[in-house]
Amino acid sequence: MADQNQAYVDRDLSVLWHPCTQMKDHEQVPMIPIRHGHGVWLEDYAGRRYLDAISSWWVNLFGHSNPVINAALHEQLERLEHVILAGFTHEPAISLAERLLSLTPTGLARCFYADNGSSAIEVALKMSYHYWKNRGDTQKTRFITLTNSYHGETLGALALGDVAIYKQTYAPLLMDVISVPSPDCYYRDEGESWRDHTIKRFADMEAALTRHAGEICAVIIEPLVQCAGSMRMYDPIYLKLLRVACDRHHVHLIADEIAVGFGRTGTLFACEQADITPDMLCLSKGLTGGYLPLSAVLTREEIYQGFYDEYTTGKAFLHSHSYTGNALACTAALATLDIFEKQPVLERNRELAAYMGSAAARMAGHPHVAEIRQTGMILALEIVQDKRRRTAYPWQQRRGLRVYRHALENGMLLRPLGDVVYFMPPYVINSEEIDLMVDVAEQGIDLATMD
Known part of the structure; x- marks a missing residue:
């Protein structure tokens, strides 16, 4: 099955030009071919799953392959x-x-x-x-x-x-x-x-x-x-x-x-x-x-x-x-x-948002997280070089990309905006999946700010 993944990657890179991407990055950053989606999860051709923490560019509300839609x-x-x-x-x-x-x-x-x-x-x-x-x-x-x-x-x-x-x-x-x-x-x-x-x-x-x-x-x-x-x-x-x-x-x-x-x-x-x-x-x-x-x-x-x-x-x-x-x-x-x-979507969203905020709150003390901010089902973590002065890392260091790669390696789709890690998950996420999302992001931020 892993060979099947690679076969799709090879075919893709021979013909496609992807959005908002420096294509040369894919010499080091893996391309992930997806064959199936269900709920908050995406699955590649090798059977590896990824939690879609950003709703596939903010579009997915009620999960992939939603039976009603x-x-x-x-x-x-x-x-x-x-x-x-x-x-x-x-x-x-x-x-x-x-x-x-x-x-x-x-x-x-x-x-x-x-x-x-x-x-x-x-x-x-x-x-x-x-x-x-x-x-x-x-x-x-x-x-x-x-x-x-x-x-x-x-x-x-x-x-x-x-x-x-x-x-x-x-x-x-x-x-x-x-x-x-x-x-x-x-x-x-x-x-x-x-x-x-x-x-x-x-x-x-x-x-x-x-x-x-x-x-x-x-x-x-x-x-x-x-x-x-x-x-x-x-x-x-x-x-x-x-x-x-x-x-x-x-x-x-x-x-x-x-x-x-x-x-x-x-x-x-x-x-x-x-x-x-x-x-x-x-x-x-x-x-x-x-x-x-x-x-x-x-x-x-x-x-x-x-x-x-x-x-x-x-x-x-x-x-x-x-x-x-x-x-x-x-x-x-x-x-x-x-x-x-x-369905009581907005009521449930308020509960999920409160849980997400509570789960992420522990990162307020992180030496390289300048701010945790949240509006509803959108939560963002601002990674900085110097927390007291709020000095950003040089953009060329691409700290956020390190978080992205760590997340992929651990079954998570996070796509930071520069050095801002954010969560904007589908509304069908549950508390256990939120915990996983926050854990992986925290590990990624730790790794991205080690040096």
Whole structure:
């Protein structure tokens, strides 16, 4: 069986180019071919198992090969796999839009489908800009974003981000945006609460809006957690203050809940924790339970009506994807929502999050763990060279990669963000598996910081 593993690795490396990967690394770092998944576990061709502690890039909510989603897809396969959504429609697309609009914050009234998270961001950017243009506000052409943010890797989405490793190379291709300092609570003063630090940092956003509102289409934000930005977190008060400020300055608020939606932060949607409704809500990743690519941009009726006119006015939103509203993807999403509806998912998540926080708490005293931070089912450990000064290791040393390799050797899929080790497991994980996840991470951090 081990030879079977190697055979797949050899075939892969002869033809594939993997995402977010320096392919030369695979001369030393093993490629893992997976033949089966069940629950939180993945299994390779040699029968070796790996606990999926990061939900396969944050998409898997209810475990691999979930029987509820499987059954729904089998049934839908017999009826319709896909049909063009321009001039045609189908029941799964309609039902999913209805259910999303009923579950998301009050005031969202229309659903526009796309294929993935980055595509959803592109839709929201174009929709905001085009809305203002249709109104005659042609001076509104720019966007405000936060430092340390990440919104995807297509060019529009990439321009909004501020994580250098993704953005720096392509800077000459990107539109100019206004970046406002993040409320990231990692940088709060000693003894300062998350709430107080977050309120203090909002002054930067208020100043930017006051100065630039006339040229701004929208502010875009990742509610509560900047996931690809090292899982940095902040208090919900920022969202409440931002909603008020955007209204006052006549600027759209785009909430990118692609990574944090569907229960990750403790509520179904992160915006709920501030009791706000964005003008556009971008969803993907967990939307289909980790099964198929699909995204949705939910928006207000007022914005929809800004495009509703005779064709000859040129106001139509002519954005499209070939697989928009794919019937199978919508069916997977509906089955995922069924699980939320029929099972006490959020209540159980709160219990799991509390257990995960308690299990990881022992690492607070680790000499190279500067902070343990958590929002719901997302927990992060910040590895540093000097804890007192919070001095990071040189990035070239790739300490996080050492944790990753140790985890693989011990049956665990961890994929640190630089030197930040994080847990974002499927919601079907149990306490014993959480203990294993924390144990392996702690051992990996010990090994990664020995010299």
